[in-house]
Amino acid sequence: MYKIKTYNQISVKGLDRFPRDRYEVASEIGHPIAYLLRSHKLHDEVIPETLRAVARAGAGVNNLPIEAYTQRGIVAFNTPGANANAVKELVLAGLLLGSRGITQGMSYVQTLTDIGDAAAMSKLLEQEKKRFAGQELYGKTLGVVGLGAIGSMVAEMALALDMKVVGFDPALSVEAAWRLPSQVQKMENLQSLLAHADYVSLHVPALESTRHMINRETLQSLRPGATLLNFARDAIVDSAAVVASLDAGQLGQYICDFPEPCLLGRSDVIAMPHIGASTAEAEENCAVMAADQLMDFLHNGNIKNSVNFPPISMARNGGCRITFSNENVSGVLGHVLSVLADNEVNVLDMVNKSREQVAYNIIDVEQSPHDSVIDSIAAVDHVITVRVIA
Ligand SMILES: NC(=O)C1=CN([C@@H]2O[C@H](COP(=O)(O)OP(=O)(O)OC[C@H]3O[C@@H](n4cnc5c(N)ncnc54)[C@H](O)[C@@H]3O)[C@@H](O)[C@H]2O)C=CC1
């Protein structure tokens, strides 16, 4: 039985992927081989000895202690692109809320409860509506920072609204570059993007390199009155600097999915409770993708969409499968193969890949190796984890 511990509300469609005769899936479970979660923060939790994989049903993995997992040979997965459309649509809502007096106008209408006469209400509204006039998005410039799964969709959506789009992404993948509409004008750096945009939307991961990329200094490059949208992560924006810039009239509005105390009670801030990926469709897509990736890893040892291990897969060749992870130093695979040869275990097929400080190996062997063979592999210098998959 594979034991999967869940955190957060995971879509039933994803949970239903696990065959009940092979899996126990629950939020309270001992000795889990894998975790399935969304945004729950795991940095301060003890890592169980049995843990071999963690699947984040979503994109951002800043809630996971990736470095510790890598050292322990634990494979961390995410679900790239599976919730991108949901975020794109909320960015669209953010753009519309920021360009028109929608929230302010709606709040005003709700104050009119003491007017009983419809004609009187209509007359008053016609007088007052000028207070809630806005601007059209048509012809304005959107700056997209980070042109990955979400950023490229946001760029495409803005072009469809007849906005101009400028983008900045110093590490654009080849795949993302192919996806990106050619009308997106690439900027050399963040400062020039900020100087060219009426609206700026952030779509970068929370990393050490992106921490407070929006700060007192970078905010000074903004066009006066520009709107900043942050549906990425709180850590990317220095919120104290945002408040100072709003107070100084440099930044016009801040629209975000990450409220903080200093942002509340302001008419120039629209804050949502981290609902970028909170649609039935995105929750299902992420949960199904995460579950399928976990099962392929547990049943076959294959790795797809890991954030700390290399992509690797091999078709089953019959026989028995051994997988192992090791520190990425020379000679480890050779030692493991000698252990197999010394014990007369015949190798049918194998594949080996590395990523930064770790390597991962899949070896199909003719017959099920004795436990002592697996113990000898585990004892090879620099081997981190070993699994035998029937
Ligand atoms: N509000 C919400 O509920 C959600 C928020 N997110 C956040 O959005 C982030 C992005 O998601 P995806 O587009 O799916 O990820 P992605 O990995 O497809 O794209 C991220 C892009 O950012 C770029 N990038 C990295 N550092 C950069 C820098 N310093 N300047 C400019 N670009 C940089 C990368 O090269 C990559 O192309 C996630 O990491 C997550 O934090 C994602 C989903 C839902």
Ligand SMILES: O=C(O)CCC(=O)C(=O)O
């Ligand atoms: O699971 C969620 O609701 C949050 C999604 C998210 O922030 C992400 O995918 O990075």
